[in-house]
Amino acid sequence: MGLYRLSVPALFTALIVGITLAPESAQSQRRITGRVTAEETGEPVPGVAISVVNTPFGALTNDNGGFSVVLPEGAQSLLVRRIGYKRRIIPVEAAQSEVNVPLQRDALQLEAQIITGAATTIARRNAANDVAQVTSDQIANVQAPSLENALSGRIAGAQVIANSGAPGGGNQVRLRGVTSVFGSSDPLYVIDGVIVSNDAIQPGINAISAANRNTSNSTNQDNGVNRIADINPNDIERIDVLKGASASAIYGSKASNGVIIITTKTGRSRSTGGTGISVIQRFGTRDLSGKFGHRRFTLDEARAYGANVGLTQAEVDANFNSCGGFCDHEEELFGERPVSFETNISVRGGSEATNYFASLLNLYDGGIQRNTGYRKQSVRLNVNHTVNDKLSLQFNNNLIRTLTRRGISNNDNSGITPYFIFAGTPSWFDVRPEGSVYPATPVLGSNPLQNADFIQTPEEVYRLISSASASYGLYTSQRHSLQLKLDGGVDRYNQQVNVVSPRFLLFEGNDGLPGTVTSLSGNVLNANANFSAVHNYYPASGTFSATTSAGVQREINMLRSANVVTRDVLLGQENVNRGAATEVFADRQEIRGLALFAQEEVLAFQERLLATAGVRLERSTVNGDIDKFYAFPKGSLSYRWENPFSSVDEFKTRIAVGQSGNQPLYIQKYTPALGSTYDGQNALQSGLISGNPDIKPERQTEVEGGFDATLLSGRASLSFTLYQKTIDDVIFHIVTAPSQGFQVDIENGGSIHNRGVEIFLTATPYQTPSFSWLGRMTFARNVGVVTGLPSGVTAFNAERDATGQRVAFGPGYGIGRLEVGERVTQIIGSGCDGACLERRGDSAPDFTLGIGNDFTWKGFRLSALFDWQHGGDLVNVTHNVYDAFGTAPDREDGGAGRARENDVVGNAQYIYDASFVKLRELAVGYELPTSLTSRLFFGAARSARVEVS
Known part of the structure; x- marks a missing residue:
């Protein structure tokens, strides 16, 4: 195949030889020194890149903000930049030997370097692409x-x-x-x-x-x-x-x-x-951030349900009474x-x-x-x-x-799977073990707590x-x-x-x-x-x-x-x-x-x-x-x-x-x-x-x-x-x-x-x-x-x-369909009483929006990030499983949770709107005073922060 027999391409050799042997007129050089400080406080700024415009010469500032750089004779210009500060171009006269540069802080990070090639970067301010950076x-x-x-x-x-x-x-x-x-x-x-x-x-x-x-x-x-x-x-x-x-x-x-x-x-x-x-x-x-919920039964409803799944009235009554008619299965399994x-x-x-x-x-x-x-x-x-x-x-x-x-x-x-078992288990049935014996659930048999434990x-x-x-x-x-x-x-x-x-x-x-x-x-x-x-x-x-x-x-x-x-x-x-x-x-x-x-x-x-x-x-x-x-x-x-x-x-x-x-x-x-x-x-x-x-x-x-x-x-x-x-x-x-x-x-x-x-x-x-x-x-x-x-x-x-x-389960629930001229993310479902397919939704959102804010006051800091998705649909098979077993949560209109929607032909009952607004992050912090930090850590720490998020 020859995949590993390629030598360094000739273009490198030509480039190296051509540049190395290229004639270069000798020009005298001089050196200039200086210091870079923060404009707001006057404190030195280390790590600032100093470059001579239109030349490859440059240097970095030291811990005291000082620098020394070689530059050609004559009038020149220095480009002074560091991420977190606004760049400056400083003219340097032909006879000038020292320069001091104050820099302003830049919260927008415009001097950040963006990757533009396999071996190159460019400043964000010049980038020709929208390259995001975190x-x-x-x-x-x-x-x-x-x-x-x-x-x-x-x-x-x-x-x-x-x-x-x-x-x-x-x-x-x-x-x-x-x-x-x-x-x-x-x-x-x-x-x-x-x-x-x-x-x-x-x-x-x-x-x-x-x-x-x-x-x-x-x-x-x-x-x-x-x-x-x-x-x-x-x-x-x-x-x-x-x-x-x-x-x-x-x-x-x-x-x-x-x-x-x-x-x-x-x-x-x-x-x-x-x-x-x-x-x-x-x-x-x-x-647990949210629960699916479960239908609540009266005792008579529980007895009727139990009879349908092979339980005696005594077994139903015992389970019903063990947790007051409602056992929170989600909390029992996901309440850790x-x-x-x-x-x-x-x-x-x-x-x-x-x-x-x-x-x-x-x-x-x-x-x-x-x-x-x-x-x-x-x-x-x-x-x-x-x-x-x-x-x-x-x-x-x-x-x-x-x-x-x-x-x-x-x-x-x-x-x-827990939610399959929950769907097939009425809320009055107690899945908790008695000693080491786990009860078999009345429909599926499997016990979610036993599965989780073993x-x-x-x-x-x-x-x-x-x-x-x-x-x-x-x-x-x-x-x-x-x-x-x-x-x-x-x-x-x-x-x-x-x-x-x-x-x-x-x-x-x-x-x-x-x-x-x-x-x-x-x-x-x-x-x-x-x-x-x-x-x-x-x-x-x-x-x-x-x-x-x-x-x-x-x-x-x-x-x-x-x-x-x-x-x-x-x-x-x-x-x-x-x-x-x-x-x-x-x-x-x-x-x-x-x-x-x-x-x-x-x-x-x-x-x-x-x-x-x-x-x-x-x-x-x-x-x-x-x-x-x-x-x-x-x-x-x-x-x-x-x-x-x-x-x-x-x-x-x-x-x-x-x-x-x-x-x-x-x-x-x-x-x-x-x-x-x-x-x-x-x-x-x-x-x-x-x-x-x-x-x-x-x-x-x-x-x-x-x-x-x-x-x-x-x-x-x-x-x-x-x-x-x-x-x-x-x-x-x-x-x-x-x-x-x-x-x-x-x-x-x-x-x-x-x-x-x-x-x-x-x-x-x-x-x-x-x-x-x-x-x-x-x-x-x-x-x-x-x-x-x-x-x-x-x-x-x-x-x-x-x-x-x-x-996929088929168009009865909603399924993706690839069709020329239609959205690649469309969801189609059965229509015409099952005789045709109709568009029922789209898995892609209409738009997404993120909003973040950071507040700082003295040593305090508050930050929050919200994430909003508007539109988009999903297929909720879990709801259908609950409906199939008659255990879905009661509806707001007063109807009891049961197999009322367990008809997947000719409707879109299980295609849901996936819009949401989420608080992704919330953090409150405080940076301790320097004097307190020094006392708490016996002078071994320069700063300390406590935060709740």
Whole structure:
């Protein structure tokens, strides 16, 4: 295949030799010194970047705010900037040797650097894309169940959807609408340059839940944990979100769903603050936020119901009286309030040559359901070392261990999921045990408290994420600089799950083989290596500067999993070799890829104009043609006007266009072989899915335009973005006629069209030396439409997932339907008394709105974040199950909860409005006075804060 025999491209050699040998006229230089201070207080500001305009020369201020920088002879200009302060350009006369610079604070973070290429960044004020950024203080403001929760309400165009409320994570992130139907829907996650895995290896609960009756192996209904939840939010410096192809094209065929780039914290030298130790200690509890409710029976109604399910009047009366006619089953199972805690200790420090960041995390998140919880331990060490003025090295290492006990939830067909049992159990029936004896529920038999007490679902993960980079300044002059960079990393984890369901459980004998034990082991390896060169050019005219970058990337992804399911296991045994019937399932995947990339950025007219063009060429073994390179180009343009109108400090217009892709899933290329026997011999037979040997990546083309404005002397900023993106070569799973021998055929050929608008407003409405108010608002609306289906394919219902398994109950409840000219998120249902299909709803919201406010007064701080989703629909099968058993909560109009709506043909009873307003975060804190802190900690602490959230 030649995937690993590519040498460094000739363009690097030509670039290196050409720049190194280029004649450069000798020019004399001089040195200027100075000091940078905060304008409000006069205190020194360390870590300020001082650069000589239109040259590669620069320096950083030390702990006293001082700096010394080399600059050419003659009059020059210094660009002075630091995140959190407003930039300044200071003219320096030819004879001047000293300069002092006061800086104003900037709550809007306009000097933040935005990622624009595989090896380059640009200041937010110049960026031609709407790249969202979340900073460390926002991420760790309150304790969140998972990292993705920190994005909710903060990123315009981002939807974070929780799969369940079980501890340990399990979220889906969608950026700018639906971009794939049967492909991957997750954004690409990159941590310190390492492309990390967010795969959820399903834990194997299906062996006892039978959610998918066709197999005992794990399925996507097992309520698995997505692995980005492993990351410690306290380690993160910032998160950059590339939401569309115009920005994410630099990541090629994995970036159609967006890219989330995570940068972790680094150390600091003595000149930028010295060594500091931070300790965070949190305690808290979690509560059931809302209950579904249950029908309340009179004694006569209870007796009638009991007679219908085979209970005697004496049994009904005994249960009815045991808890006063109403047993709160939800409270009994989900009423746990264990103490959760988080301890995070970090150290930042170093010398002028070497700095480090180290952290330790110990976290326990107690579940509200019996015997559930989540533990995480994490160790991180990041080291930066400057060997000399040309070579710098960086090493980041993170070792993580998690242990998750999520219990049983989601769908099932064996009657063990709590809400299925609740629906089939009248509220007067007491499920609590008498001694060690758990009563069988009258309809399903299974007891939710017994299941919670004795079913074990421990999921343990050990994970290592390591990255290393070396940057070498090969050549630097007044007009040119050439930097080479080599970086790479590894993300590797092992996941072990052992499900134990003892044979004495009430439901275990239903299959004739009581007692189930599973042993699932999964191993994932992601590794990538990159080599890049970055050339900066500063012409003597000073009219522009140009940054040229190019590089090559290699990547490998491997997954190995094995699941052993054993039934009829002896009492007290937990090993898979102690049963009478054993099944073994295994999965092996390996994907290798190679990519070349190049990009040109030009800043002109005093850094007001930014023009960018780039392309990524990529091939992968997951494609049908493993040797074909697919091109993903991009281009963008932005221009800033200074003080164009009254009260408008800066106004920037921008437009960007780009393409990115979505790789096929590993299984979609192949026709799977299933184990079988023939004439008494071991044999293979074709599976139900017909793979596509010519499959190729889905391709997204996006055009994005808008403006950014800085208003009211830097007290407000407004970002407005319109985008339009078309996804072509969409992969569809087509249900075929049984006569073809397959159930599903996989084809490229469809198209989806998305249009949307996003608004982001940040402002400091009121600010004094002792009080500040910082407000943020995000707004997003997206509409996605199916614009094409594969040739010869008519509209069809989305009943099967990427593996061919049925995942929907049919149009009677409401189901997605793919139809040209209709919303890709439409929900259709039975109409015309079951004789036709009608549109019943749409799973996508009309819009989302996030509002956050931070108030500080002296040492006090109050912050709140609201998240509003307007519109969108969901299918509530749980309500239907309650109705089917006649146990749904009583209605407001006085009607009793019973099977009154259990007719799914010709109505939309179970399609519900999914609108909500959530208070995502609320925190009140107080920073203790310095004198008190010093006394409490015997002079060993500089600051301390107490907070309730």
